[in-house]
Amino acid sequence: MKKSILVGVSLLVAALVSTPVVVMAADTDAVSSANSFNRLLQKPAEKNLPPAEDGIHDAENDNTYVLQPPKIAFDSLVRSDFGNYVDWIKSLREQKISPRNERMGGGEEPMIMDLDIVREVRGSMPDVIFPHKGHTEWLQCSNCHPDIFIPQQGANRMNMAGILLGQKCGVCHGKVSFPVVTTTCRLCHSQAKPEGWAPSKSSASVDNPWQ
Template sequence: MGRTSREQRRVKPARRWSWVMAVAIAISAGLAWAGNWKPLAQDGLHDPSNTALNQLQNPAEALSKLPPDTAGNQVNWVKALEQGKINPRTNIYAGTKVKVLDKKEPPDVLMKNTAELSMVRFPHKQHSEFLDCSNCHEGLFKSKAGTTPGFNMFNILQGEFCGRCHGAVAFPLTECKRCHNEPRPVPGGAAKAR
């Protein structure tokens, strides 16, 4: 037995297993993609032995008809509301005052203290179309811009402030650029390349 055949034998198994790994990655990526909107009985959460499950709507039936997105429920909920694809009730009690804010009053909030990332423009309008002022003010956020103590990415990632909804029920915190969307102007030049 020559040296070369020993070398070949040494290389071969590793190469074969790397193929297996590549195939496994491809399969799992495919499953993750095709696995969107699993039927309730197959989502790992609902008990398939519950005979009443077939009376409940499966996510795919409702969500596949709404504007698509790449994160969360794979639905762009803001667009769905804007385009009238969903028409959710605003109140149950007749006397509840429903307040939706347009862009002028109060304005979008521009958060500049974002280190090297782009600044954050917080749109009041889109948030008030789903939420009541009291959901955020004065509990999670002070009304006066820049006065909320502890408002930083670390706490957001812990589920405070924006993280109370974003990452749990609204688009997740892995979507950095949806919030950090306002390029920082550089004095005497175009926006910074970042």
């Protein structure tokens, strides 16, 4: 047993030592890797990997292999293109899942409030419609009010830089509820600017003496 592990390791070392030579030979003819596309972007190669392969769970831990692989759980749910690749709102509304509203099940039905809040956006992005409906299907009022959002018009200043760093909507969005990425902008920024709206010009350009 020990001997075979030893030989196994030496075979691996031999394989690892020999591969870079081949790669380097090929690289000398190629374009410098310093100028590759998507230099800073690391895309996951595969979606919804089982725990033992996800880079967070310890593959040395026997219990890791007993945990449910996400792919099996997500198979019957409505899928999306981001986050867990599950559309949680649709999965709930189409009753693909039936999450409990109380720890032991039963109890009161969630109090769903169908009220949209429109937030005008200063820049050129479409205005934001915040739907209470989707939120109250999962949460109760005290989860957000009054600690995160003061329930009063005009009382909650926010911007995307803060949201990206975990403030306001960013307390959940960008962590557990849908992520803040290019493909999700229009999920919130969903109301077109009023007709005739034009972005204000920067004074640095308006006052530009060379123009």
